[in-house]
Amino acid sequence: MARSFDLSLYLVTDPRLTAERGLEETVAAAVRGGVTLVQLRDPHAHGRALVEQARALRALLAPHGIPLLVNDRVDVALAAQADGVHVGQDDMSPQDARALLGPDRIIGLSVGSPQEFAASDLTGVDYLGTGPIKATGTKADAGAAIGAEGIAAMRALTTLPIVAIGGVDGACVPDxxxxxxxxxxxxxxxxxxDDPQAAARALRDKVEAARR
Structure with missing residues (x-):
């Protein structure tokens, strides 16, 4: 069984947006604001550089009990002893990832529609990433926006934890x-x-308020 995790406020890194401040500085500030899980995503980094980034983030996050996932790259997750991976529809299957990672690490799968859900073997999957909620410029192949209605449709199909992704901002959190x-x-x-800590705190507060 995978270790416990909290999807409340899930940070996915973007090397272009963190370049000026620095990856570790950005993540550390966001953690102070209430981030509960971090995914390292850098599609242009070579293996060694990605492993080094993952190790640095794991050292930063582990004292706080916050899991680190690696986007797509099971090999990097293993080398850096990360807490798991997030895979897309065209990446390594969750079943193969589970076979390599073992029972204790976290595996997330991108599922953007009921059609993708129906076509997915969810064996070994711990949570679903569903979206995009709104149009997003950070992932060119994210697909059409599904809104809160898409989350509701996915929720009707599964009891797996769901994290909403893609163009998410404070305005859509309650929905x-x-x-x-x-x-x-x-x-x-x-x-x-400009201030990742304050931005994270504001988003986390909105999540908690919506739950109440």
Missing amino acids: VIRAGANGIAVVSALCGA
């Missing part, structure tokens, strides 16, 4: 949480924020 999302995943809302 996606009430539609059944267990949390929100954000990129530019934190990586591109």
Whole structure:
């Protein structure tokens, strides 16, 4: 069984947006603001550089009990002893990832529609990333926006935890949480924020308020 995790405020890193401040500085500030899970995503980094980034983030996050996931790269997750991976529809299957990672690490899968859900073997999957909620500029192949209605449709199909992703901002948090999302995943809302700590605190407060 995978270790416990909290999807409330899930930070996905973007190397372009963190370049000026620095990756570790951005993540550390966001953690101080209330981030509960971090995914290292850098599609242009070579293996060695990605492993070094992952190790640095794991050292930063582990004392806080915050899991680190690596986007797509099971090999990097293993080398850096990260807490798991997030895979997309065209990446390594969750079943193969589970076979390599073992029972204790976290595996997330991107599922953007009921059609993708129906076509997915969810064996070994711990949570679903569903979206995009709104149009997003941080992932070119994210697909059409599904809104809170898409979260509600996915919630009707599964009891797996769901994190809403793609264009998520403070304005849509109440709707996606009430539609059944267990949390929100954000990129530019934190990586591109002038003050990631304050931005994270504001988003976390909105998540908690929507749950109440």
